[in-house]
Amino acid sequence: MENVVILGAGPSGCTAALYAARANLNPLVLEGELSREILPGGQLMTTTEVENYPGFPGGVTGPELCDLMKQQAVKFGARFVGKTAKAIELSARPFTIHSDDESWQTKSVIISTGATARYMGLESEERFMNRGVSACATCDGALPRFRNKPVVVVGGGDTAMEESLFLTNFASRVHVVHRRDKFRASKIMGDRVCAHPKVTVEWNSVVDEVLGADKEGVTGVRLRDVHTGETRDIACVGYFSAIGHKPNTDLFEGVLDRNETGYLVTQPNSTYTNIPGVFAAGDVQDHVYRQAVTAAGSGCMAAIDCGRWLEAQESPVI
Ligand code: NDP
Secondary structure, eight states: OEEEEEEOOSHHHHHHHHHHHHTTOOOEEEOOOSSSSSOTTGGGGGOSEEOOSTTOTTOEEHHHHHHHHHHHHHHTTOEEEOOOOOEEEOSSSSEEEEOSSOEEEEEEEEEOOOEEEOOOOOHHHHHTBTTTEESOHHHHTTSGGGTTSEEEEEOOSHHHHHHHHHHTTTOSEEEEEOSSSSOSSOHHHHHHHHHOTTEEEETTEEEEEEEEETTTEEEEEEEEETTTOOEEEEEOSEEEEOSOEEESOGGGTTTSOBOTTSOBOOOTTSOBOSSTTEEEOGGGSOSSOOOHHHHHHHHHHHHHHHHHHHHHHHSOOO
């Protein structure tokens, strides 16, 4: 029987593992298998340079940061296995977690399965991934590649607005490509974007193809007017997809409380879900901040919440 099984090995999972290990909980981390959908380390693994994680003034690559976090947790006894949870039984304690070929019983669970940025699904997005294609301006926007050069942001929600405004700090021009003639974003954010001298909004447009070359990476995008079907090319060195994130919560449908967009709901200022003994940390429950450092912080909170909960089960106050 495990004390705690942690699902996911991104910043929140690794930090939860570190704290749980140091609390002598001997945590087991299911870090997922090496596949495109479920990468150990989550979204960080698809990021190149991380320049905003405190403690790394020279920057650090996403995979390197994940590896360091994992090493630190392992040093204190956390166990990582390359398995993915495929089914989970939370209706009775102990909880049971199943991978394809193994099962674990556990007193508690910390869910850090993260969220996956959505892309349009173009083959050319895949081809230039990390060579101009990104889904995180906050992570990648300040890279030298984008400095004083035009970039494109796709989307009309608050994320697209935030990412566009952030990119105006670096890029020479930000083209916001939106498929309608009105933003979904809050009015204040939309107005700010429209008024910005460095922003051009490409209304009623979608990206048909990301253009580029093997050596340079992204060199432009081909836009299509959704009404006329007309296409035109825009030169740019960056293509930022900001069409939303999908939290990785399918496994918990109907079992754990989720909000209308699928994020796990935690109690205010804690990582408790609606099932006692089940905690959620990182991007799986956070649609607002979504940063490696905030995910790590909530992983720490989850391990502390979990440790206290386990202690209360074992020595209940009568
Ligand atoms: P949203 O779902 O709000 O917006 C997604 C945008 O992408 C929409 O404009 C949508 O177009 C567009 N889109 C979706 N699919 C496609 C597609 N296939 N092709 C082209 N365009 C597409 O996601 P966000 O990530 O922006 O926001 C998620 C939530 O987080 C929201 O509630 C938002 O308010 C919140 N948020 C809050 C922030 C803040 O308060 N500071 C910052 C960031 C997010 P269409 O409009 O036509 O559907």
